[in-house]
Amino acid sequence: MPNNVDTPTEEALVPVHVDHLLLDGELAAENAWCVSYDAVNLPEQRPAFVPLTLWQANKQDEELAPLLLSDTELNAELAAELNPLPAVAIDFPSFTDGRGYSIARLLRERFEYAGEVRAVGDVLVDQLDYMRRCGFNAMALRDDQHPEDALRLLNSFSVRYQTDVEERQALFERRLATSE
């Protein structure tokens, strides 16, 4: 299938840890979690987000949480598995890969997932506003990103036309309400 991730290189299998985490609109004091892309072996570092199948095979391990790759097809069955969890990570293999936005919205809006939804991978400050609107409440910034930029850019707009995870009324409805 064209959308599968490429065969991982050795480098890709080393767990990733980034310093700067935005959590619920603020800079978190620290980020305990690493992200491991190795679908076969469990990482030594804990706690860790690990690929979905590996997590499914090790559900009893409370220091693990699932990492959804961007080609994940989120269905009701999977959502039921995720729903009790405190945190789920969604991967951005490249910042130009927009599939994670749809996954996050589905998780929040359709399946009413209430735990933490964390963006990991190629997470850039200029993406944060859209991520927030799609339901991410945690963003692990790529290492070269400036946390002060992140805080400034997290809420770049005070107006939105569409509904999203935060706003349940489209602007056309809100306009009607004020004009009455």
Add this chain to the structure above:
Amino acid sequence: MYRYDIHDQTLVDERVAQFRDQMDRYLAGRLGEEEFRPLRLQNGLYIQRHAPMLRIAIPYGMLASYQLRSLADITRRYDRGYGHFTTRQNLQLNWPAQEDVPDILAELAKVQMHAIQTSGNCIRNTTSDQFAGIANDEVEDPRPWCELIRQWSTLHPEFAYLPRKFKIAVTGAAKDRAAIQVHDIGLRLWRNEEGELRIKVLAGGGLGRTPMIAEVVREDLPWQHLLTYLEACVRVYNQFGRRDNKFKARIKILVKALGIEEYRRRVDEEWAHLKDGPQTLNQAAVDAAKRHFPEPERRPVAESAIADFERLRTENRSFARFVTNNVTDHKVPGYKAVTLSLKRREHAPGDVTADQMDAVADLADRYSFSELRVTHEQNLVLSDVPVDEIETLWNELEALGMANPTVGTLNDIICCPGGDYCSLANAVSIPIAQALQERFEDLDFLYDLGPLDLNISGCMNACGHHHVGHIGILGVDKKGEEFYQISIGGNSTDDVSLGKILGPSFFRQDVPEVVEKVLQVYVAERHEDEHFLDTYRRIGLKPFKERVYAK
């Protein structure tokens, strides 16, 4: 015309501030080239051959005179005093300085304009019929619907990083003037027997290197569901469209790979969850959008004035030519739409100088309720001219060099910027257009040929839509040399078709000769009053091929 309220204005103002911040970080080296790229593209800023290029949105082609004046002013202050109207109802500036772009966007925001999503892998400017709201074959004015789509697609949080660009076109008339069958999504507004408005949804059309005609996803979507249904269509594309190869990333490839039934099944499955959700439209919301497009306060035109106009047509041959080609019937008796030709040999097709923009803005004020439209044939339209003012308008247009009575003829060439401006080009295209315009100048000859679309693209990205030209010319590169491939039989309206390639490509200097031979075959073979396209469809490619490649 849509007028911004405080929400729209705040949004574009905040967008300018956001882009200024991004540009500052880029210039300070804090934002990398690669990271900056999609951000600038989604603000219309391309980096191309000679200089940056800025593409400004003209939503569904509607422009007010005060906006055109501001555009003229911008091209003088920040560019070289001219702009280029494109086949997607946008305006391009070819020479702005990159660091000036935030200021240009701020100027645009002052006149309720922007460059949001005019490029990049997102939902682009929605295009429509240039005769929307005035056409006598119209079932429903598409503009309020386009505006609702514009708002829904602007800064949509989920769809800013699609696999590829995404273009939507809408028509509400019997005759499709918006080329909906060659768009990623095409929408046709129609009424069922009960008189209820329905929307036919097409998906997977497009030009570019793999031209395809769209297929029907849904025949009869009730209008209330327009936005939720579009959201389902785009979400399926966002999730399943290919991302491994940019040449296979458009929705047309997905629709082809899945088959239209499977694409439809996935859309319907997605839509089942979105249907009747908060983005479902209601009558009050649609009425609010419609109030932005009121009928202008047209004065009554006397029967005698209409009769005078018809008499003038029979008396004055040049006026008659102008009216036949450049004037279009209107739903209101006594009114006409007048097309201003932007095709002159001295200029690239679609180019307009700042002085011409100012002059056209004045004409719009005096003749057509201060509004005008941009067409995908790269011309301008004054949509509401009373017939008793057409003669004076015509005289003014003559003086401006915009009365070329050749709209819709072979001379009305659609052409991309090509190798003179565009870094992706294989070959130049503007000089080809000029050579053809020079060769086929004789008006009687042009009229005798009847309606003929000739389209030129400088490479297979197909910005000049050569696949759907009755005659299409494509620049190709062979071992570093410029050659031209010629196809015939394309068409962009209801009975859409893609042109067939004649055969091996030609040297640049031979192109006019080849086109002439193609025309000779047509003239020799046509039945009385038969149009080029119909003759081609009747006799096929072979006679053209034999004539062109005859030794």
